[in-house]
Amino acid sequence: MVGVSALAEIYSIPPEHLELREAIRQLARERIAPRAVEIDETAEYPWDLRRLLAEQDILRLPFDSEHGGTGTGTLMLNIAVEEIAKVCASTALILMIQELGTLPIKLFGSDQLKHRLLPRCASGEWSPAFALSEAEAGSDPGGMLTHARQDDGDWVIDGTKSWITNLGVADFYVVFAVTDREAGHSHGITAFVVEADRPGFSVGKLEHKLGIRGAPTGQPSFDGVRVPPENVVGEVGEGFKVAMETLDRSRLGVAAQALGIAQGATDYAAAYARERRQFGRSINSFQAIQFKLADMETQCAAARELLYQGCAKVDRGDPDLGKYSAMAKLFASDAAMRVTVEAVQVLGGYGYVKEYPVERMLRDAKITQIYEGTNEIQRLVIARTMR
Ligand code: COS
Numbered sequence: 001m002v003g004v005s006a007l008a009e010i011y012s013i014p015p016e017h018l019e020l021r022e023a024i025r026q027l028a029r030e031r032i033a034p035r036a037v038e039i040d041e042t043a044e045y046p047w048d049l050r051r052l053l054a055e056q057d058i059l060r061l062p063f064d065s066e067h068g069g070t071g072t073g074t075l076m077l078n079i080a081v082e083e084i085a086k087v088c089a090s091t092a093l094i095l096m097i098q099e100l101g102t103l104p105i106k107l108f109g110s111d112q113l114k115h116r117l118l119p120r121c122a123s124g125e126w127s128p129a130f131a132l133s134e135a136e137a138g139s140d141p142g143g144m145l146t147h148a149r150q151d152d153g154d155w156v157i158d159g160t161k162s163w164i165t166n167l168g169v170a171d172f173y174v175v176f177a178v179t180d181r182e183a184g185h186s187h188g189i190t191a192f193v194v195e196a197d198r199p200g201f202s203v204g205k206l207e208h209k210l211g212i213r214g215a216p217t218g219q220p221s222f223d224g225v226r227v228p229p230e231n232v233v234g235e236v237g238e239g240f241k242v243a244m245e246t247l248d249r250s251r252l253g254v255a256a257q258a259l260g261i262a263q264g265a266t267d268y269a270a271a272y273a274r275e276r277r278q279f280g281r282s283i284n285s286f287q288a289i290q291f292k293l294a295d296m297e298t299q300c301a302a303a304r305e306l307l308y309q310g311c312a313k314v315d316r317g318d319p320d321l322g323k324y325s326a327m328a329k330l331f332a333s334d335a336a337m338r339v340t341v342e343a344v345q346v347l348g349g350y351g352y353v354k355e356y357p358v359e360r361m362l363r364d365a366k367i368t369q370i371y372e373g374t375n376e377i378q379r380l381v382i383a384r385t386m387r
Pocket of ligand 1: 139377
């Protein structure tokens with residue numbers, strides 16, 4: 001049986017991290033929230049907010065101090081993602097991609113790659129991207145067609161990726177390509193850093209999306225792109241594991257984003273219900289509304305517990321971190337959908353129109369059940385640990 005002292009050690013938040021959370025909450029409310037409607041309407045990448053995150057050292061959160069980061073760990077990073085996602089999910093994604101696009105390098109990269117790339121990302125000078133999925137290889141990335149061959153000491157990459165966030169914004173892409181088809185996906189895929197200014201790279205098609213519209217997503221193409229051997233991330237042939245171990249950690253970012261959307265919708269609906277009067281009284285005096293708000297708040301709190309546990313497991317390097325990350329992502333994203341649908345219902349007709357933020361929150365929430373592994377894949381990952 002787990003003792004009380006062991007339970008107390010599941011996670012703890014140092015007081016300075018709580019202070020940082022307050023500062024980020026205030027920044028989000030004052031500087032990010034006022035831009036959220038315009039970002040959604042114009043579907044333009046918010047360069048101004050990216051600069052703001054850099055100036056405030058928030059882009060340093062994913063990195064160790066030796067690489068120009070804050071060294072404050074995964075829990076603090078995802079506390080920040082939640083705070084930003086409460087007001088603008090597109091802006092939260094900037095911080096999530098900082099983590100997703102650099103984790104392969106942090107976990108598997110050579111010292112040379114780490115020193116060349118991570119401090120530039122931490123300062124905000126450069127942005128990364130993570131290029132795994134393809135049109136015919138989404139849930140099954142092992143089926144990818146993009147391939148790389150050796151030529152005169154370099155690697156030459158050909159193929160097209162799909163649904164890649166930060167497309168056209170990123171300064172480099174971590175690209176996964178088949179290097180030995182015979183070896184199968186377990187040992188025949190390799191990860192490469194591809195800088196955006198390499199000949200043969202092109203941005204390709206950008207998608208029009210339901211939500212997170214301020215994040216450019218699309219299909220980068222690699223047409224005979226030549227990279228030196230120093231750009232290989234980890235061992236040749238071990239790229240599938242680079243991707244899996246990255247996703248085992250980065251899925252916590254999706255959980256944090258989903259939680260932020262859900263909490264933002266809950267807070268908005270609760271405040272609305274206090275003000276809105278029908279039948280001569282505030283609608284939050286009706287049990288029909290109170291029960292909805294109570295369920296919404298409870299789902300957020302439960303999602304946060306799972307997220308914080310997953311983060312603590314990553315920070316400690318616990319062996320079951322991938323399972324917890326999958327559970328946190330699964331639960332928080334399903335909660336975000338349920339909660340945002342209810343938030344629209346609490347606002348009634350006002351919930352359905354663009355003058356109020358909850359319809360945007362509903363649209364933004366949907367992707368969290370899909371990206372970085374659909375929730376069906378998360379269930380598969382969790383179930384595999386139970387056999
Ligand atoms: N960490 C480390 N290694 C892992 C791993 C993990 N989490 N998961 C699998 N591996 C290893 C396996 O141990 C195996 O290695 P060996 O052959 O040396 O034993 C290898 O990877 C292949 O594993 P497996 O055959 O189990 O892989 P599958 O093709 O069955 O795929 C899932 C497993 C479904 C979990 C994987 O394809 C997946 O995560 N899909 C979703 C992808 C995704 O999230 N896409 C979103 C892209 S980013 S928006």
